[in-house]
Amino acid sequence: MTPSDVKATLSFSDGSPSIDLPLYSGSIGPDVIDIRKLYAQTGKFTYDPGFLSTASCQSAITYIDGDKGELLYRGSPIAQIAPPCDFLEVCHLLLKGELPNEKQKADFSSLVMHHTMVNEQMQFFLRGFRRDAHPMAVMTGLVGALSAFYHDSTDIHNAAHREIAAIRLIAKMPTLVSMAYKYGTGQPYIYPRNNLSYSANFMRMMFATPCEEYEPNDVLVRAIDRIFILHADHEQNASTSTVRLCGSSGTNPFAAIAAGVACLWGPAHGGANEAALNMLEEIQRNGGVEKIGDFIKQVKDKNSSVKLMGFGHRVYKNYDPRAKLMRETCHEVLEALGLHDDPLFKLAMSLEKIALEDDYFVSRKLYPNVDFYSGIVQRALGIPVSLFTAIFALARTVGWIAQLNEMIGDPEYKIGRPRQLFVGAARRDVTPVAQR
Numbered sequence: 001m002t003p004s005d006v007k008a009t010l011s012f013s014d015g016s017p018s019i020d021l022p023l024y025s026g027s028i029g030p031d032v033i034d035i036r037k038l039y040a041q042t043g044k045f046t047y048d049p050g051f052l053s054t055a056s057c058q059s060a061i062t063y064i065d066g067d068k069g070e071l072l073y074r075g076s077p078i079a080q081i082a083p084p085c086d087f088l089e090v091c092h093l094l095l096k097g098e099l100p101n102e103k104q105k106a107d108f109s110s111l112v113m114h115h116t117m118v119n120e121q122m123q124f125f126l127r128g129f130r131r132d133a134h135p136m137a138v139m140t141g142l143v144g145a146l147s148a149f150y151h152d153s154t155d156i157h158n159a160a161h162r163e164i165a166a167i168r169l170i171a172k173m174p175t176l177v178s179m180a181y182k183y184g185t186g187q188p189y190i191y192p193r194n195n196l197s198y199s200a201n202f203m204r205m206m207f208a209t210p211c212e213e214y215e216p217n218d219v220l221v222r223a224i225d226r227i228f229i230l231h232a233d234h235e236q237n238a239s240t241s242t243v244r245l246c247g248s249s250g251t252n253p254f255a256a257i258a259a260g261v262a263c264l265w266g267p268a269h270g271g272a273n274e275a276a277l278n279m280l281e282e283i284q285r286n287g288g289v290e291k292i293g294d295f296i297k298q299v300k301d302k303n304s305s306v307k308l309m310g311f312g313h314r315v316y317k318n319y320d321p322r323a324k325l326m327r328e329t330c331h332e333v334l335e336a337l338g339l340h341d342d343p344l345f346k347l348a349m350s351l352e353k354i355a356l357e358d359d360y361f362v363s364r365k366l367y368p369n370v371d372f373y374s375g376i377v378q379r380a381l382g383i384p385v386s387l388f389t390a391i392f393a394l395a396r397t398v399g400w401i402a403q404l405n406e407m408i409g410d411p412e413y414k415i416g417r418p419r420q421l422f423v424g425a426a427r428r429d430v431t432p433v434a435q436r
């Protein structure tokens with residue numbers, strides 16, 4: 001970050017001494033005001049619940065411009081990455097800063113694909129869950145449990161440990177997600193195949209059975225690979241900030257990623273794709289396109305807690321670039337599967353059109369986000385709704401790890417410890433129980 005010639009001067013109307021605060025510029029995006037000395041110099045905190053105006057760190061990994069609807073992975077626009085690259089190339093880009101050349105790609109893919117098995121003991125964790133447990137409950141447990149197996153990669157301050165932990169997490173998430181799925185169906189787990197691509201291997205572990213050969217469908221494999229790419233990283237979102245804060249205590253990478261899984265589960269965040277599909281199915285049950293107007297009325301009614309799931313974003317106040325690519329993928333998959341008349345896809349496009357013409361959404365800059373179409377694609381791929389967020393967690397694991405490693409690799413990092421504005425009872429004595 002580059003010191004700016006401009007200073008910020010903070011003055012107080014009560015005549016308290018004003019202070020100068022340095023400004024820093026990044027390579028693109030808003031400048032920051034450095035308030036690290038504010039409390040020492042003024043005895044005051046800043047106040048920014050939800051961190052709408054707060055940069056928690058400096059990062060070189062992902063940049064989003066909410067007004068332009070722009071997403072860059074290590075400087076490259078997502079629309080240039082998503083079609084030609086595959087997910088493991090994007091993992092290499094996010095972790096190492098550059099897309100791999102042919103040899104680097106082959107070596108990285110081989111390294112990842114030779115870490116796809118999990119310890120056989122892991123299956124006994126699953127037996128402890130009810131068969132109908134939510135896959136995110138299972139994943140939160142399984143990812144945290146990885147730290148019980150890999151003692152040679154739990155020291156977050158050891159660069160070699162960070163490197164192998166990153167490979168293990170990227171490699172094993174598809175295995176764990178497919179195990180969570182198979183456990184819920186009562187089908188046997190399918191072991192990974194190292195001779196398949198990352199995404200073909202995942203589709204096989206999900207949908208193969210021991211009873212017959214499973215041939216991955218290239219269109220479906222490409223679609224799931226695209227879903228992984230579009231969900232890989234997204235700046236300092238809630239779950240990434242959770243991973244950074246959790247990792248800042250020096251805990252092991254598996255525990256920090258498990259914290260990210262738990263945060264992603266929420267319907268305002270990664271759980272929105274599940275919620276968006278459930279919303280579309282409910283509208284479909286209640287009358288479909290003809291009933292969109294009634295639904296929109298509910299959304300606008302402040303007394304109802306109904307939100308248009310898959311719409312709106314803390315940062316994007318324009319169309320989420322991932323939603324555009326996801327809609328294209330949706331169309332490709334439905335065409336390939338002969339589902340071009342899929343009623344939910346038609347309903348989603350009608351809902352999007354109506355919302356984008358309605359002043360309630362336009363005035364609040366509410367546009368479709370990545371979750372609006374991803375559920376329809378995943379449903380077409382045969383993935384159950386309850387597994388959507390686990391798929392999101394699988395994809396986001398590389399982003400969480402890249403961000404965690406960037407933080408730990410920053411000599412300036414400290415344990416995260418926000419303060420508060422205290423509005424509770426001021427000092428008072430304890431009343432003896434007989435007088436309470």
Ligand code: SDX
Nearest residue numbers: 234237268269270272307308309310311312313314364369
């Ligand atoms: C993800 O941060 C990331 O980068 C996340 C993510 C990633 O890749 O990591 O992009 C993934 O989480 C995408 C977002 C998925 N969530 C949803 O689709 C759930 C529905 N969306 C909303 O819950 C909401 O839009 C948020 C939480 C996403 C963003 O909320 P903000 O920015 O805090 O906006 P807000 O809640 O302050 O809303 C501003 C106004 C409010 O109305 P008023 O009080 O001004 O009258 O817009 C309204 C809100 O009520 N509003 C919505 C709405 N989202 C906001 N109204 C109806 N439907 C919605 N979806």
